Amino acid sequence: MNDLESRELRYFVAVAEELHFGRAAERLGMAQPPLSRAIRELERRLGVRLLERTTRQVALTAAGEVLLRDARTALDAIAAAGRRVRDAGRATPTLRLALKADNDAGLLPRILSVYAREDTAIGVELVLGGRGEQAPALRDGRADVALLVSPFDDRGLDSEPLLTEPRLAALAAGDPLTARPSLRLADLAGRSLPDGSLVGGDESPRSQVPSGGRDPVRPRTAPRELTAGTRQPLSDITQIFRLVELGHLICFLPAWVTRRYPLPGITYRPVVDLEPATLAVAWPQDAHSPAIAAFVRAAASVTHPAG
Structure with a gap:
C-alpha cells in the first residue's frame, strides 16, 4: 500500500474523536459523503476495519484505537516541525514556556532568575493555558518546555519532577x-x-x-x-x-x-487517600536545544539545590 497521507489521518482522527460522521464533517468543513468514502478507502487500503458502524452509533475497533494513537502523534509531529522551523527563523529566538498561571508553585520567578545566569539562556516567552494544555503544546511545537502537574500524558516527552505536595x-x-x-x-x-x-x-x-x-x-x-x-x-x-x-x-x-x-x-x-500532586518540568524527547537544557538545570537547581 502507499504511505498514509496527513489528509487521511486528519479525516480519521476527526471521525474517531467525534464518533459521528456528521459532526466530524462539520469540524473538517466538508460534506459527509466524501468523508465517509475517504474512511472506507482508508480501510480498504489498510486491509482492516477501523470503525464499527451501526444505524445508532460509531465505535472504534482495536485497529482503530491503534491508528488513532499513532495518527495523533504523527499529526502533532507535522505541526511541531512547522512551528519549530518558523521559530528557528526568528531574528531573536525565544524559549517558549508553557504553564498554567497558578500552577508554578510560586517557583517561576526563582527559576527564571537562575536561568538568566546560564550562558546559553535566551529570552523566555510564556505560553499560558488551562490545565492539561501544556503537554499537547510540547508535542505540537507550540512550546519548547513546560511546567505541568501530574498526571499528564507523557507520550514523546521527557520530564524531571520538581516538587510533590498533597x-x-x-x-x-x-x-x-x-x-x-x-x-x-x-x-x-x-x-x-x-x-x-x-x-x-x-x-x-x-x-x-x-x-x-x-x-x-x-x-x-x-x-x-x-x-x-x-x-x-x-x-x-x-x-x-x-x-x-x-x-x-x-x-x-x-x-x-x-x-x-x-x-x-x-x-x-x-485527603489521606488522594494521590499527591507533582510539579514537573517537561520537554520533547527529541529536543537538543542548549536553552532547554539550561532551563531544566535551572528548575532542578531551585527545587533540588546541591548539598
Whole structure:
C-alpha cells in the first residue's frame, strides 16, 4: 500500500474523536459523503476495519484505537516541525514556556532568575493555558518546555519532577466535614466535581478540574438539559471557588494552589487517600536545544539545590 497521507489521518482522527460522521464533517468543513468514502478507502487500503458502524452509533475497533494513537502523534509531529522551523527563523529566538498561571508553585520567578545566569539562556516567552494544555503544546511545537502537574500524558516527552505536595479538598467553610482535621475519599463520595463527575469512595478522581487536552475516546451522548444536577464542566477558577463557597461542589487542589488562594468562604482539608500532586518540568524527547537544557538545570537547581 502507499504511505498514509496527513489528509487521511486528519479525516480519521476527526471521525474517531467525534464518533459521528456528521459532526466530524462539520469540524473538517466538508460534506459527509466524501468523508465517509475517504474512511472506507482508508480501510480498504489498510486491509482492516477501523470503525464499527451501526444505524445508532460509531465505535472504534482495536485497529482503530491503534491508528488513532499513532495518527495523533504523527499529526502533532507535522505541526511541531512547522512551528519549530518558523521559530528557528526568528531574528531573536525565544524559549517558549508553557504553564498554567497558578500552577508554578510560586517557583517561576526563582527559576527564571537562575536561568538568566546560564550562558546559553535566551529570552523566555510564556505560553499560558488551562490545565492539561501544556503537554499537547510540547508535542505540537507550540512550546519548547513546560511546567505541568501530574498526571499528564507523557507520550514523546521527557520530564524531571520538581516538587510533590498533597492535594487538598476545597469545601464550603460551613460544610460539616470541615470539623474533621483530615478526610478520606469515602467521606466525599457522591460530591460533585468541577468536571461534572462525582467523587467515588474507592478510587482517586482522574483530575480536579477539566483538562484542556484531549480526553480518551469515549462514546458521545446526547446533550442534557442544564439543571442543578447536570451542568457543563467548569474551568474558570473564580467560578469554581464561588460554587465551592455556595456548597454546590468541591474540588481537589495541590497544596501550593491553596496557599495562593486563602479565602474566608472556603476551608481546605487533606485527603489521606488522594494521590499527591507533582510539579514537573517537561520537554520533547527529541529536543537538543542548549536553552532547554539550561532551563531544566535551572528548575532542578531551585527545587533540588546541591548539598
